[in-house]
Amino acid sequence: MDSSPRIAPPSPEIAALAQQRLAALATPPGALGRVGEIGAWVAAAQGEVPPRPLTDVRLVVFAGDHGVAAHGVSAYPAAVTEAMVRTIVSGRAGVSALAREHGVQVSVLDVSVDADLSDLPAEVTARKVRRGSGAIHLEDALTRDEVERSLALGAAVAGEHVDDGAQLLMTGDLGIGNTTPAAALVAALLGLPADEVTGRGTGVDDDGWTRKRDVIAAALLRTEGRAGDPVDLLAAIGSADLAAAAGFLVEASTRGVPVLLDGLMSVACAAVAQALAPGAAAWWVAGHRSTEPAQAHALKSLGLEPLLDVGMRLGEGSGAVAALPVLRSGVAVLRDVALLTDILPG
Amino acid sequence: MDSSPRIAPPSPEIAALAQQRLAALATPPGALGRVGEIGAWVAAAQGEVPPRPLTDVRLVVFAGDHGVAAHGVSAYPAAVTEAMVRTIVSGRAGVSALAREHGVQVSVLDVSVDADLSDLPAEVTARKVRRGSGAIHLEDALTRDEVERSLALGAAVAGEHVDDGAQLLMTGDLGIGNTTPAAALVAALLGLPADEVTGRGTGVDDDGWTRKRDVIAAALLRTEGRAGDPVDLLAAIGSADLAAAAGFLVEASTRGVPVLLDGLMSVACAAVAQALAPGAAAWWVAGHRSTEPAQAHALKSLGLEPLLDVGMRLGEGSGAVAALPVLRSGVAVLRDVALLTDILPG
Numbered sequence: 001m002d003s004s005p006r007i008a009p010p011s012p013e014i015a016a017l018a019q020q021r022l023a024a025l026a027t028p029p030g031a032l033g034r035v036g037e038i039g040a041w042v043a044a045a046q047g048e049v050p051p052r053p054l055t056d057v058r059l060v061v062f063a064g065d066h067g068v069a070a071h072g073v074s075a076y077p078a079a080v081t082e083a084m085v086r087t088i089v090s091g092r093a094g095v096s097a098l099a100r101e102h103g104v105q106v107s108v109l110d111v112s113v114d115a116d117l118s119d120l121p122a123e124v125t126a127r128k129v130r131r132g133s134g135a136i137h138l139e140d141a142l143t144r145d146e147v148e149r150s151l152a153l154g155a156a157v158a159g160e161h162v163d164d165g166a167q168l169l170m171t172g173d174l175g176i177g178n179t180t181p182a183a184a185l186v187a188a189l190l191g192l193p194a195d196e197v198t199g200r201g202t203g204v205d206d207d208g209w210t211r212k213r214d215v216i217a218a219a220l221l222r223t224e225g226r227a228g229d230p231v232d233l234l235a236a237i238g239s240a241d242l243a244a245a246a247g248f249l250v251e252a253s254t255r256g257v258p259v260l261l262d263g264l265m266s267v268a269c270a271a272v273a274q275a276l277a278p279g280a281a282a283w284w285v286a287g288h289r290s291t292e293p294a295q296a297h298a299l300k301s302l303g304l305e306p307l308l309d310v311g312m313r314l315g316e317g318s319g320a321v322a323a324l325p326v327l328r329s330g331v332a333v334l335r336d337v338a339l340l341t342d343i344l345p346g
Numbered sequence: 347m348d349s350s351p352r353i354a355p356p357s358p359e360i361a362a363l364a365q366q367r368l369a370a371l372a373t374p375p376g377a378l379g380r381v382g383e384i385g386a387w388v389a390a391a392q393g394e395v396p397p398r399p400l401t402d403v404r405l406v407v408f409a410g411d412h413g414v415a416a417h418g419v420s421a422y423p424a425a426v427t428e429a430m431v432r433t434i435v436s437g438r439a440g441v442s443a444l445a446r447e448h449g450v451q452v453s454v455l456d457v458s459v460d461a462d463l464s465d466l467p468a469e470v471t472a473r474k475v476r477r478g479s480g481a482i483h484l485e486d487a488l489t490r491d492e493v494e495r496s497l498a499l500g501a502a503v504a505g506e507h508v509d510d511g512a513q514l515l516m517t518g519d520l521g522i523g524n525t526t527p528a529a530a531l532v533a534a535l536l537g538l539p540a541d542e543v544t545g546r547g548t549g550v551d552d553d554g555w556t557r558k559r560d561v562i563a564a565a566l567l568r569t570e571g572r573a574g575d576p577v578d579l580l581a582a583i584g585s586a587d588l589a590a591a592a593g594f595l596v597e598a599s600t601r602g603v604p605v606l607l608d609g610l611m612s613v614a615c616a617a618v619a620q621a622l623a624p625g626a627a628a629w630w631v632a633g634h635r636s637t638e639p640a641q642a643h644a645l646k647s648l649g650l651e652p653l654l655d656v657g658m659r660l661g662e663g664s665g666a667v668a669a670l671p672v673l674r675s676g677v678a679v680l681r682d683v684a685l686l687t688d689i690l691p692g
Contacts, residue, residue, distance in 0.1 A: 025440070035658060093683065335443065
């Protein structure tokens with residue numbers, strides 16, 4: 001991936017027109033709160049006032065294993081990653097149920113699962129980069145070449161969805177241990193100590209939390225000074241699935257398609273993507289606040305405030321899908337509410 | 347309305363079964379956050395695990411004018427009430443757009459609008475109690491008989507919707523000046539001073555806020571000691587539309603149908619309904635946190651934590667409608683997510 005010029009934001013002219021329409025609705029000024037604001041944001045991202053209904057929304061779940069999972073950082077064994085990929089493919093995961101309810105097309109991509117999934121459809125498995133990523137406290141997660149391939153893979157997937165008509169994209173992540181490299185990336189990018197980014201993930205106990213914190217601290221110490229180059233940082237303490245999501249996010253912004261972010265992995269990758277392609281963040285909105293402290297830090301650094309705060313920490317893109325109706329509410333009010341001039345005499 | 351025995355909550359046995367199912371899903375314990383909890387709550391309210399999809403959801407908007415509107419408490423003139431009733435009937439209000447997006451049936455009821463709406467359909471106008479309610483800082487809002495008729499009217503409407511198959515109900519309110527009696531009711535019930543319950547409503551400036559605070563303080567002083575009898579309190583400082591909503595809420599709980607509450611008016615009426623029928627609150631969930639301080643006090647007194655916090659203050663039931671997808675997410679995960687025993691070997 002070449003270093004890009006600054007990515008242009010959604011049209012300020014269309015954004016101003018959307019704000020004018022919002023102000024002209026038959027509602028008191030500001031009474032729609034963030035629902036009105038998000039509708040105006042969607043309009044600006046679409047380049048059209050009022051915005052079009054969000055009928056084509058797609059979530060890509062990037063799946064991969066992480067060497068750190070063998071070092072006691074998670075409440076679950078790495079074998080669960082494979083089981084959850086299969087559960088998404090069969091449409092019975094948490095995110096599957098939410099996506100069906102809210103009309104979101106879900107695909108899962110085996111970027112780096114440490115299992116043989118070759119019996120699954122080619123669209124899931126054909127782009128695999130490697131089996132697992134390195135244990136970041138002991139070794140680099142990836143080679144630089146693997147990072148480049150993962151970024152390109154994510155970008156290609158985003159481009160295909162955009163070409164196919166996607167109006168709104170989402171990224172999710174799946175893989176036991178994934179909050180460890182995601183939190184490490186946030187710590188490295190923001191210069192935070194391991195203590196401040198380490199969360200409970202799928203639910204580790206106090207001993208597990210301490211092991212996880214120590215793994216993150218060791219990874220940060222081992223790779224100190226490498227945060228200035230986001231590609232090298234992904235090689236040092238990232239993973240192939242996270243690099244793919246970062247490439248996906250850069251491409252979506254480059255192509256001018258808005259993204260609804262999910263929890264820690266999605267937002268950590270967004271922070272990396274913003275480092276790779278400054279300005280990309282203007283195309284993103286935060287879906288939900290997870291319980292992971294690193295997500296809060298990364299959101300703040302990106303200037304994003306989540307739409308939902310309901311204590312979700314499932315991963316898989318589930319929080320983004322759950323937040324989608326707020327965007328649709330915003331689109332609906334900008335499209336369908338009467339203008340004040342329509343209803344008042346004179 | 348006779349004083350009722352304590353209203354029975356949703357079945358504890360079904361609630362326990364719903365929690366068992368939630369815990370057995372192929373998701374880490376607690377990872378669905380409030381989405382999982384709300385799904386279990388819906389199941390208990392329905393008496394069925396997993397819960398049925400929420401396909402029949404109905405919002406009733408109670409409309410009325412308020413004598414205080416002539417005393418500078420609102421940013422808008424009372425004539426706007428009539429215009430907004432007509433806008434809801436024509437399907438172009440803020441709540442209309444949201445309801446269409448989220449599949450909610452909306453009806454508006456002229457309980458006490460101070461205008462002649464007799465050209466509108468009978469289902470909107472046929473149950474009108476009076477034109478306007480009294481200016482509460484100067485006189486009682488209603489006679490006791492008018493309160494009883496309003497309560498009975500709301501109860502009858504709720505009963506009709508329940509008989510007709512409604513699975514979930516919502517209340518909204520419409521009427522310039524309505525946050526003044528609603529805030530006064532919360533203050534009287536909770537023993538709070540006017541300062542702590544007075545908000546900006548549709549957007550009054552500092553002078554308007556001060557006038558509104560003074561009106562509420564005068565109303566509380568004028569009617570001191572009448573909070574112990576909720577029917578008398580509604581006569582003293584309520585209004586016909588708010589009394590009708592309170593009757594609606596009592597009847598919904600009595601009939602065992604859950605209600606998704608909206609903003610200040612809905613939650614103030616809920617506080618009155620809980621005083622009228624202790625235990626009724628077990629059937630309610632809070633949709634959104636509005637910007638009105640009295641709503642926060644009333645929610646706390648009812649032990650309710652809203653699902654959405656997006657700065658809405660439109661009224662009309664709009665915040666409840668916007669929050670509905672969170673309940674549907676909860677129902678979807680309890681219905682459609684695999685059980686852990688289905689996906690793991692052994």
